[in-house]
Amino acid sequence: MNPVGASVATGYHHNQSHNDNNVGETKHWTQSRTVRAVAGVAVLALGGLAGLAVSLFASPLAAIIAAGAVTAVLGVCVIGYFYHHRGGNSTTTPPDIQSPEPISLDTVSPEAPIQPSPSTASYVPPSAATPSTAPYVDPPRFANYDSYVRSAPPPYSAFAEPPASAGIAAAHMPPVTSNPLPAEPPPAYTPLPGFVVADPFEPPPAYEIVGPEEYIQMQETDVDALLRLHGETIYRSSRDGNCLYDSAAHQCPEIARDATDLRQQVARFAREWQQLYPDGNSHFSPIEARAYARLKGDVGYDAGNTTITNGLDEIAAPGCFSDHIDTFFLAQVAKMPVIVIDINNNVTLAVDKHGRSIDWLDAYDSSLVPRRKILLVIDGPHFMGRQMAQN
Numbered sequence: 001m002n003p004v005g006a007s008v009a010t011g012y013h014h015n016q017s018h019n020d021n022n023v024g025e026t027k028h029w030t031q032s033r034t035v036r037a038v039a040g041v042a043v044l045a046l047g048g049l050a051g052l053a054v055s056l057f058a059s060p061l062a063a064i065i066a067a068g069a070v071t072a073v074l075g076v077c078v079i080g081y082f083y084h085h086r087g088g089n090s091t092t093t094p095p096d097i098q099s100p101e102p103i104s105l106d107t108v109s110p111e112a113p114i115q116p117s118p119s120t121a122s123y124v125p126p127s128a129a130t131p132s133t134a135p136y137v138d139p140p141r142f143a144n145y146d147s148y149v150r151s152a153p154p155p156y157s158a159f160a161e162p163p164a165s166a167g168i169a170a171a172h173m174p175p176v177t178s179n180p181l182p183a184e185p186p187p188a189y190t191p192l193p194g195f196v197v198a199d200p201f202e203p204p205p206a207y208e209i210v211g212p213e214e215y216i217q218m219q220e221t222d223v224d225a226l227l228r229l230h231g232e233t234i235y236r237s238s239r240d241g242n243c244l245y246d247s248a249a250h251q252c253p254e255i256a257r258d259a260t261d262l263r264q265q266v267a268r269f270a271r272e273w274q275q276l277y278p279d280g281n282s283h284f285s286p287i288e289a290r291a292y293a294r295l296k297g298d299v300g301y302d303a304g305n306t307t308i309t310n311g312l313d314e315i316a317a318p319g320c321f322s323d324h325i326d327t328f329f330l331a332q333v334a335k336m337p338v339i340v341i342d343i344n345n346n347v348t349l350a351v352d353k354h355g356r357s358i359d360w361l362d363a364y365d366s367s368l369v370p371r372r373k374i375l376l377v378i379d380g381p382h383f384m385g386r387q388m389a390q391n
Helices: 033-055 060-084 166-172 212-228 243-251 259-276 286-296 311-316 324-334
Strands: 298-303 306-310 338-341 347-351 374-379 382-386
Touching: 033 060, 212 374, 212 382, 243 259, 243 324, 243 374, 243 382, 259 286, 259 311, 259 324, 286 311, 286 324, 298 311, 306 311, 324 338, 324 347, 324 374
Parallel strands: 338 374
Antiparallel strands: 298 306, 338 347, 374 382
């Protein structure tokens, strides 16, 4: 039925709504995009054919004009046809909008207000719910309900519930006393021997400037304490640049009269040894290679009226620098071992009477070396020796 209630013939009607269209459920064929696309291609094809036909009998310009004219005419016709059939054919049916029912004045009393006045209306609370008189029925229990035992949380948990019995509660509750102090005071703290806790708020000790005389006294006191551990005492050597040879000459008076005499003997021996190896020797031991490099080393400075150019000149010049390796030549001149230790009793260099290295001696031990020896203690650039009066 149509909206006016008149019967219509079976089949598709142009302006018939979707509800009354019992022929098909699709759109009008003119609304298909495919049909429109085919029509557009056909229009262009016909225009092209027209231009081709004209080009057989006329010039190309005339063919282009003819093709454009045919395409324009056919395009206008096709567009007009589709535009004429575009509306009223959608299958989408707008929803039926029903107008609201009019309010009858007969159903509303003019005297009765629509809402009671707030000033005259009184609040009536809702009546309390009447308790049910139906018998209580236990909810259904899950499987193995009777064998389930709820695990109690640990007593330290923040969500722990109080125990069920007083005995369990007493077992978990710590005893509370009015006096939290222990019955006996803790034992007094006894610091370890020699252990001193520094006060962070106490200023550090003031730096004390030590003069040359005080420094020498402190240095010799430390060396003397070290030698006394080995049954020796200190020999306070000269401080004129000849300390090594002075300390050694005091321990071998049968070899040299004084430091100058011993120094000249060592310099002469070193020069003769160097002349034996003008180009060195590939078979040198480590200590021999160091001694050879010491003699050949470039120095280059003035010492009074003498110019020091190499290590051999330093050994020969009184008051010049002396190195550990000079004891390689000293031991062969004095024909006895020479041992050099530091203030911590560590052996820095040790050679026998033939100049061979005693490399197995790490810390000085008087029982491991011959009694006849030259013992030197070095502290900084200064060499000191042992006193020979007790030996």
